[in-house]
Amino acid sequence: MDDVDTPAPAAPRPSVHPRQGLPEAVRIYEVGPRDGLQAEKVIIDTAVKLELVQRLERAGMTTIELTSFVPPRWVPQLADAENLMAAHAPREGVRYPVLVPNLKGLARAKAAGAREIAVVVSSTEAFAKANFANTIDGALDNAVAVVEAARADGLPVRGYVSMAFGDPWEGAVAPEMPARMAAALSAAGCTSISLGDTIGVGTAGQVADVVGAAVAAGTSLEALALHFHDTYGQALSNVLAGLEAGVTEFDASAGGLGGCPYARSATGNLATEDLVWLLEGLGYDTGIDLDALVATSTWMAGQLGRAPVSRVVRALAQDVR
Amino acid sequence: MDDVDTPAPAAPRPSVHPRQGLPEAVRIYEVGPRDGLQAEKVIIDTAVKLELVQRLERAGMTTIELTSFVPPRWVPQLADAENLMAAHAPREGVRYPVLVPNLKGLARAKAAGAREIAVVVSSTEAFAKANFANTIDGALDNAVAVVEAARADGLPVRGYVSMAFGDPWEGAVAPEMPARMAAALSAAGCTSISLGDTIGVGTAGQVADVVGAAVAAGTSLEALALHFHDTYGQALSNVLAGLEAGVTEFDASAGGLGGCPYARSATGNLATEDLVWLLEGLGYDTGIDLDALVATSTWMAGQLGRAPVSRVVRALAQDVR
Numbered sequence: 001m002d003d004v005d006t007p008a009p010a011a012p013r014p015s016v017h018p019r020q021g022l023p024e025a026v027r028i029y030e031v032g033p034r035d036g037l038q039a040e041k042v043i044i045d046t047a048v049k050l051e052l053v054q055r056l057e058r059a060g061m062t063t064i065e066l067t068s069f070v071p072p073r074w075v076p077q078l079a080d081a082e083n084l085m086a087a088h089a090p091r092e093g094v095r096y097p098v099l100v101p102n103l104k105g106l107a108r109a110k111a112a113g114a115r116e117i118a119v120v121v122s123s124t125e126a127f128a129k130a131n132f133a134n135t136i137d138g139a140l141d142n143a144v145a146v147v148e149a150a151r152a153d154g155l156p157v158r159g160y161v162s163m164a165f166g167d168p169w170e171g172a173v174a175p176e177m178p179a180r181m182a183a184a185l186s187a188a189g190c191t192s193i194s195l196g197d198t199i200g201v202g203t204a205g206q207v208a209d210v211v212g213a214a215v216a217a218g219t220s221l222e223a224l225a226l227h228f229h230d231t232y233g234q235a236l237s238n239v240l241a242g243l244e245a246g247v248t249e250f251d252a253s254a255g256g257l258g259g260c261p262y263a264r265s266a267t268g269n270l271a272t273e274d275l276v277w278l279l280e281g282l283g284y285d286t287g288i289d290l291d292a293l294v295a296t297s298t299w300m301a302g303q304l305g306r307a308p309v310s311r312v313v314r315a316l317a318q319d320v321r
Numbered sequence: 322m323d324d325v326d327t328p329a330p331a332a333p334r335p336s337v338h339p340r341q342g343l344p345e346a347v348r349i350y351e352v353g354p355r356d357g358l359q360a361e362k363v364i365i366d367t368a369v370k371l372e373l374v375q376r377l378e379r380a381g382m383t384t385i386e387l388t389s390f391v392p393p394r395w396v397p398q399l400a401d402a403e404n405l406m407a408a409h410a411p412r413e414g415v416r417y418p419v420l421v422p423n424l425k426g427l428a429r430a431k432a433a434g435a436r437e438i439a440v441v442v443s444s445t446e447a448f449a450k451a452n453f454a455n456t457i458d459g460a461l462d463n464a465v466a467v468v469e470a471a472r473a474d475g476l477p478v479r480g481y482v483s484m485a486f487g488d489p490w491e492g493a494v495a496p497e498m499p500a501r502m503a504a505a506l507s508a509a510g511c512t513s514i515s516l517g518d519t520i521g522v523g524t525a526g527q528v529a530d531v532v533g534a535a536v537a538a539g540t541s542l543e544a545l546a547l548h549f550h551d552t553y554g555q556a557l558s559n560v561l562a563g564l565e566a567g568v569t570e571f572d573a574s575a576g577g578l579g580g581c582p583y584a585r586s587a588t589g590n591l592a593t594e595d596l597v598w599l600l601e602g603l604g605y606d607t608g609i610d611l612d613a614l615v616a617t618s619t620w621m622a623g624q625l626g627r628a629p630v631s632r633v634v635r636a637l638a639q640d641v642r
Contacts, residue, residue, distance in 0.1 A: 014553070015486075015493040017526035019562075165336070172336040200636075203602025204561050205338035232335070233595035233632030234602075237558040240525050241340075274554035281524025281555070311554030315521075 011291060011316060014281030026284055027063065027249045029194070029225060030056055030272060032300075034065040034099055036257025038077045039268055042304050046080045050087050052300055056254060057091050059292040061272075065118065068099035069108040085112040097158055101132075106146050110153065117150045118158040119143040121185065123177040126169035127162055127198075136177075140184055147188040158192040159185035160227065164210055165195075165202030175206075175213035183218040193219050194251055197238065200231025200268075207241035225249035228270045230256065230309075235270035236278055243282075250275060255297025256309035271310030273297065290316075332612060332637060335602030347605055348384065348570045350515070350546060351377055351593060353621075355386040355420055357578025359398045360589055363625050367401045371408050373621055377575060378412050380613040382593075386439065389420035390429040406433040418479055422453075427467050431474065438471045439479040440464040442506065444498040447490035448483055448519075457498075461505055468509040479513040480506035481548065485531055486516075486523030496527075496534035504539040514540050515572055518559065521552025521589075528562035546570035549591045551577065551630075556591035557599055564603075571596060576618025577630035592631030594618065611637075 033053055037044055044052075049067075056064055066088065072079030081098070090096055097116040100106045109117060121143045122128035125136055132139040147157045164178035182193045195210055202210070207226070215221050226242040228235035228251070239250055253269030276288045290312070298317045301308040308314060354374055358365055365373075370388075377385055387409065393400030402419070411417055418437040421427045430438060442464045443449035443457055453460040468478045485499035503514045516531055523531070528547070536542050547563040549556035549572070560571055574590030597609045611633070619638045622629040629635060 012487070012489065012492070012520070012522055014522055014524045014555075015527055017524065017530050019526035019529060166333070168333070171333070199333070201333055201335055203335045203338065203599050205340035205603050206336055208340060209338050230632060231636045232598045233557055233592065234335075234599060236554055237561040237599060240558040240561055271554065277553045278524050278555060278558060282526050311551060315552045 013290075014277055016283050017281060018283035022243045022282065023246060023248045025248065026243070026279060028061070028272060028275060028279075028286060028288070029249055029251045030061045030064045030254060031227070031251050031269060032056070032254040032257040032272070034068050034078065035251075036253040036269055038068060038075050039258035040077060040304055041259075043077050044303060046083045046087060048303050049080070049084050052254075052296070053084075053088060055292070055296040055299070057094055058289075059296055060286070060288040062093060062287065063095045063097070066096045066098050068101075069105035069112070069114075070099070070101045074101075082108070082112050085114070090115075099160075100146060102142055103146060103149060106149055110155075115155060116158070117146070117155050118160060119146050119185075119190075120160040120162055121181045123161055123163045123173050123181055124167040124170045126167055130169070131162070136181075140181060144184065144188040147185065147190055151189040156192075157190045158194060158225075159190035160194045160196055161185070162196050162198045165197035165206055166199055168199050175210045176217070178210060179213035179217035179219070182214045182224070186219045186223060191223060192225055192249065193223050194225040194227045194249075196227035196251075197229055197235075200229035200234060202228070202238055203234055204237050204241035207238050208245050211242065211245040211247060221246050222248065225251060227251035229268055230270050231268070236274055239270070239275060239278060254293060255300055255313050257297075257300065268309075271297075271308075271312065273310045273312035273316075277312050334611075335598055337604050338602060339604035343564045343603065344567055344569045346569065347564070347600060349382070349593060349596060349600075349607060349609070350570055350572045351382045351385045351575060352548070352572050352590060353377070353574040353576070353578040353593070355389050355399065356572075357574040357590055359389060359396045360579035361398060361625055362580075364398050365624060367404045367408060369624050370401070370405050373575075373617065374405075374409060376613070376617040376620070378415055379610075380617055381607070381609040383414060383608065384416045384418070387417045387419050389422075390426035390433070390435075391420070391422045395422075403429070403433050406435070411436075421467055423463060424467060424470060427470055431476075435476070437477050437479070438467070439481060440467050440506075440511075441481040441483055442502045444482055444484045444494050444502055445488040445491045447488055451490070452483070457502075461502060465505065465509040468506065468511055472510040477513075478511050479515060479546075480511035481515045481517055482506070483517050483519045486518035486527055487520055489520050496531045497538070499531060500534035500538035500540070503535045503545075507540045507544060512544060513546055513570065514544050515546040515548045515570075517548035517572075518550055518556075521550035521555060523549070523559055524555055525558050525562035528559050529566050532563065532566040532568060542567050543569065546572060548572035550589055551591050552589070557595055560591070560596060560599060575614060576621055576634050578618075578621065589630070592618075592629075592633065594631045594633035594637075598633050
């Protein structure tokens with residue numbers, strides 16, 4: 001029966017219906033320029049990346065992970081890290097963490113003017129071997145060395161715990177594994193720990209279990225962030241479960257930038273727009289200009305030569321110019 | 322850092338993490354052959370629809386809304402309702418409701434052998450006018466007449482309450498409006514009431530408010546179902562909120578069949594596969610063979626000449642043949 005020709009008015013918005021028991025305020029940690037672009041097949045020009053970051057700033061993002069100082073042969077998509085940092089003028093009140101894989105990357109990041117660092121560890125031996133050519137504990141020791149050196153220079157450090165909800169080779173991951181990694185990173189001085197569902201397999205009950213295990217192992221709830229991929233459509237219900245568990249920071253990628261090489265799917269990171277829709281509906285003031293963000297992601301999809309994967313972007317793109 | 326060439330093993334599955342406070346059991350109400358296909362641009366042959374229904378049965382669906390007995394000029398996609406019913410052999414233990422818009426449609430449905438009926442009402446005057454050329458209460462009276470006639474023949478009736486979470490013309494919809502419609506349909510004898518977010522704008526806090534208002538107005542929680550569209554990516558977080566509110570029946574469409582004409586988006590109904598992933602992760606035994614369902618939706622997308630919109634289907638399609 002749902003068949004009406006009358007066009008809908010432009011730019012719908014969610015109604016505001018707050019919910020009991022959720023955190024007072026939440027933060028969005030934008031990972032599009034780093035985690036998003038590194039997973040795209042197309043290598044984007046530095047000037048386009050710069051425009052992306054500037055548009056994200058204008059849309060209201062207050063934390064933007066800018067790039068990664070990994071060896072260019074590992075991630076050619078981000079080989080221009082120094083050039084991007086040199087071209088970019090930091091905006092007052094916005095944080096720009098950069099990812100570094102080791103002490104050499106840290107030296108590069110510091111030389112480029114980075115003021116905030118992120119490191120990555122693995123919850124599984126298979127991913128540690130595949131991604132770091134190391135064991136879990138070897139990769140952790142390496143990350144801790146970076147954390148300690150960065151802290152000695154007064155740089156805040158975020159720790160990513162990868163494959164915290166499942167692993168493409170090992171399958172299920174016990175919540176105690178990411179919890180142990182989070183505790184070690186916290187003890188080393190990380191001020192933020194992002195638990196990552198790198199392949200997007202996690203579901204809502206698991207979120208409570210993984211967060212609970214991390215807190216039980218010694219990471220403070222306030223320091224925890226959650227990083228979801230939407231590979232199986234679960235990212236936003238997992239955010240809701242995370243809010244219900246008291247988590248206050250969520251990673252997202254404008255337009256859903258970034259694929260998922262493990263699952264061979266085009267749907268990667270949780271789209272920032274879809275997250276903003278949920279949060280605004282729950283009564284949070286995200287400070288994001290959704291129209292500006294949708295326009296940015298639509299433009300960026302054109303740069304990548306493909307349709308945006310964000311549901312909100314696809315629905316609103318025709319209304320936003 | 323998430324860059325590994327090693328291929329992932331086939332057919333990942335969610336880990337099982339039950340969650341406290343959710344219903345003991347839930348039902349999936351498959352709407353793909355009716356609500357899905359009526360919103361697709363391509364008109365599908367009866368033989369293909371029959372194969373779709375048979376494949377859904379083999380995948381484990383226990384409720385499949387089969388078609389609609391609306392005038393063919395309204396919904397040409399479902400003009401073959403009689404032919405489909407004649408060609409289809411009902412399977413033991415499976416329910417096959419059909420949608421009817423009025424008493425004439427009910428007569429057609431009964432003549433075709435329908436054993437279960439569904440009717441639709443509106444939460445807003447704008448949608449009532451656009452879809453039924455009627456007022457809210459005029460459309461309700463019409464639906465109640467169908468419910469009473471069907472009940473007199475011993476046919477169970479489901480009532481759909483459209484635009485229960487927002488309206489493309491009116492914007493916000495007060496929860497009291499769908500609650501009043503639900504109460505009237507319950508009083509008329511509907512044994513199931515599906516509250517529909519027809520344009521997909523609703524968010525998680527709103528789900529609790531809409532369900533709460535419906536129960537407060539006299540519809541039993543056990544009779545309520547929720548019908549979400551994924552236009553803005555909110556469908557699955559809304560399902561989670563619905564589970565938390567105690568709702569035990571959720572509508573979904575295989576592969577996400579069906580667009581959303583109001584939002585001009587390709588993303589319509591919540592995809593059954595994405596719902597199954599969530600429910601299985603929460604420990605529910607859905608009885609669904611996910612590989613068979615993914616294969617069905619992949620095949621159906623080929624019939625429609627487009628990519629499937631379900632995240633799970635897109636991620637698993639290359640693993641399932």
